[in-house]
Amino acid sequence: MGVHQLKIPPWLRGCLLLSALAFSAHAGSSQFPDAEASDPAALGWMIGSPPPADRILRFDDGSYFRFPQMRWSVANFRQLMPTVNVSRGLTQPSRLTRELRNDIDALTFVPLGGSAPMTWEQSLKANYTDGIIVLHRGNVAYERYFGVLRPEGQHGAMSVTKTFVGTLAALLVAEGTLDPKRTTAHYIPELAESAFGNATVRQLMDMTTGIRFSEDYANPDAEVWAHAAAGNPLPKPAGYQGPRTYYEFLATVGPEGEHGQAFHYRTANTDALGWVLARVTGRNVAQLLSERIWSRLGAEQDAYMSVDSIGTPFAGGGLNTGLRDLARFGEMVRNNGRYNNQQILPPEVVADIRRGASREHFAKADYPLLPGWSYRNMWWVTHNAHGAFMARGVHGQTLYIDPAAEMVIARFASHPVAGNAANDPTSLPAYEALAQHLMEIGRHTNPPPPSTPPPGASKSHAPGPRPG
Helix, strand or coil, rough: CCCCHHHCCHHHHHHHHHHHHHHHCCCCCCCCCCCCCCHHHHHHCCCCCCHHHHCCCCCCCHHHCCCCHHHHHHHCHHHHCCCEECCCCCCCCEEECCCCCCCCCCCCCCCCCCCEEEEHHHHHHHCCEEEEEEEEECEEEEECCCCCCCCCCCCCCCCCCHHHHHHHHHHEEECCCCCCEHHHHHCCCHHHCCCCCEEHHHHCCCCCCCCCCCCCCCCCCCCCHHHHHHHHCCCCCCCCCCCCHHHHHHCCCCCCCCCCCCCCCCHHHHEEEEHHHHHHCCCHHHHHHHHHHHHHCCCCEEEEEEEECCCCCCCCCEECCCCHHHHHHHHHHHCCCCCCEEEECCCCHHHHHHHCCHHHHHHCCCCCCCCCEEEECEEEECCCCCEEEEEHHHEEEEEEEEEECCCEEEEECCCCCCCCCHHHHHHHHHHHHHHHHHHHHHHCCCCCCCCCCCCCCCCCCCCEEECC
C-alpha cells in the first residue's frame, strides 16, 4: 500500500519534504546553512513561555524535522512525542577518568575523494556535530558539545538503535534462549503469512532477508513511509486505511528476492527482530535493554525510546541516550563485554561481531564508500587493518570502535542530509587518522597491564567537558 493511499498526515508531509531534499541524487550540505548559521541555540527554537510563534516546533505538523529546526529536535525528542524510559537502575554511575588531549583539534587528514587536508576541528563543523567524545584506553581523551546538546542531555541515536537490538539478540543466542536457525514464524506466528515468516532469525540479525521494503526517502510511495505512518503515535487521520502499529505493519510486508542471498539494509528487519526478542523474553526492547545492558553499565542517565500508539518501542531507530553513556556501551564492547566490574556480554558475542559476515553479500548492496565491509548482528564491520567496527544512524550518529588503537568514538550530529554517504568522506578518514595518532602516542607509553580494572572502576568522575 503506497503512502498516497494512507492520507499522509501533516507531520509526515514535513518529513517527506526534508527527506526528498536530503536524499536527492545531488543533495549536499552546500545547499543548506552551515553548522554555524544553523546553530539551534543561536536560532532560539522553543525558548520562551510560550516561544514566539515563528520559533515553535511541533510533531503534528512536521515542523520539528525540517532543517534547520531538526537540529533542536534531535536533542529534545521527548518534548515532542510519546516515549518509554530505559532505566539506568538505582546504582551509582560508573566513573570515567579524564586524560584530555589538546592536540586532537589540529590533527589533519584528507577527506575521501578529496585532495586538500582538513583538520579534526573543521570536520566537526562540516558534519554538523552536536556532541563527540573519544575514549582512549577507557579514559576520556576528548569531549565537546555544540548547539543545544549538553552533557546531561540526550540525543536521538537513530539507527544506532539497531545495533543495541542486534547485540541483545546475539546475547540471547549465546545464552541459548534464541535459536538463530529458527524461522521468524516459529517465534511470531502472526508473521507466518508475511515475507518474514520463513526468514531465519540469523537473516533478520544480518539483514539478508528478501523483503519488499524500500528506504528511498525521496520516493513518497516507498514502504518506509507506510511504516512511519503505522508507527505514528498520534491519532490517525480520517479515512486512514493502513496498519496502525509497528506490529500490524510487519504483517503486511511482502517478499522481494530470496532470503540469505544479499545484504539489504531495511529497518523493518530490526522491528521484526525486536518483536522476536519481546516474545521470547516477555520484555519489550526498552525493558530488555535496561535489564541486560543499561542498568549494568553504570549509565549516568536513563535513556528513552519513541513508541507507537500502543506503546511498542521503535526498535529500528527510537533510542535516545546521553553521549557519555553511548561511549560507555562502546567501551564495554571494546573490552570484550566486560565493564563496571562485571561481564555484561559473553566474550563470544563480541568475537562474533568482530568476525563480521559475508563481504560478498554486503558488496551486493552497493556502498561505494564502504568497500570490503560486512554487517553482523546489526553492526557495521570494516575489516580494516585495525579490525574497526561501528554503529551508524542517519544524520551522522556514530559509535566507532577501533580495537587496535584502544579507541572508542561516540558522536551525535544533525547533518541536513540523512544518508551517511554525505558525511562519511569527512568522518571515516578522521576516525582512522585519530586512531593512528593515538597508537603513536601509545607506543611511547606503557600499555595497561592485563589485570587493570575496567574503566568503570577508575578513579575520578568526568566533569567539565570542553564547550563547543
